[in-house]
Amino acid sequence: MIARLSAGLAAPVLAALCLLTAPVFAQGAKPTDPQIAHIAYTAGQLDIDAAKQALEKSKNKEVRDFAQDMVRDHTEVNKQALALVTKLNVKPEDNDTSRALTKQAAAKRGELSKLSGAAFDKAYVANEVAYHKTVNGALESTLIPSANNAELKSLLQTGLKIFQGHQQHAEHVAADVK
C-alpha cells in the first residue's frame, strides 16, 4: 500500500512522459515543487549529456551546431533553475520520474554509442525530436499546471518555449540529415 501510494505520486508525470504503460493511478496526485524542480533540472542535464556525446562523435556541422545550442541553452536554463531553488530555499527532490528519465537516457546513450557517422547523426537528432516532444508534453500537461510557486511556474513556461524551439530546430536538422 505504501509503495503504491508513493508510486501514485509520480504516476501522472510518468504517464505524461509516456515512459510507462503503467496502470492508471488515482487522480489527484501531483508532483510537488521540489520534485518538479528535480525533474526539470534532470531533463536539462540529460540533454546536455546527450549533446556532449554528439560533440564527441559527430562530424556533421549542422548536428554539432545543434548540439552546441543544446549545451548552451540547457546550461543557462539550469543555471536559472539552480538560482531560483536557492533563492526559494527549495531542495530538489529525487523521484520516480527523474529516475526513469535518467535510466532511459542512459539506455539511449548506450544505443547511440554503437553508432557512427550518418547513422549516429540520424539517430541522435531523431531522439532529440522525440525527447523534446516528450518533455514538452510533460511540462504542458503536468509540470507547469502542478507548480505552486509562481516563479517556478514562470521559469517552466519560459523553459517550455525554449524547448519547443529546440524541438522545431531538431525537426529541421532531422529533415537535413535524412
Add this chain to the structure above:
Amino acid sequence: MKPGRISLAAFVALGLLSVPVQAETIQVIVDKLVFAPVDVNAKVGDTVEWVNKDAFAHTATATNGDWNVTLAPKQNGQLVLKKPGTTDYFCKFHPNMKGRVIVVP
C-alpha cells in the same frame, strides 16, 4: 499682405521639402522568446535594433535568406533596411520565435 511672412512660409515649406526624411531606429524587444512588436513598419534607410533581454542567444534570420542578425545573450543587434518589401524572420535557435519587417520606399 506682409511679404516677410510669405517668404518665411515659403522658406519653411522649401526647407521641409528639401530635407530628406530622417531615418529612424526602431526597437524590437526580445524577451522570454518573443519578438515585440511582431510586426515592424519602417522605411528604406531605417534601422531595426533588436534588444535581447534574454540570457539566451537568439538570431533574427530572414526566411528568404536576405539577412541574419546574431543576438548574443543580453546584447543588441542592428540591421539597416536597404530595400522595400515584407520579410518574415525567425530565430534559428528557436524557430518558434517569429517576426516580420515591413519596409516602404
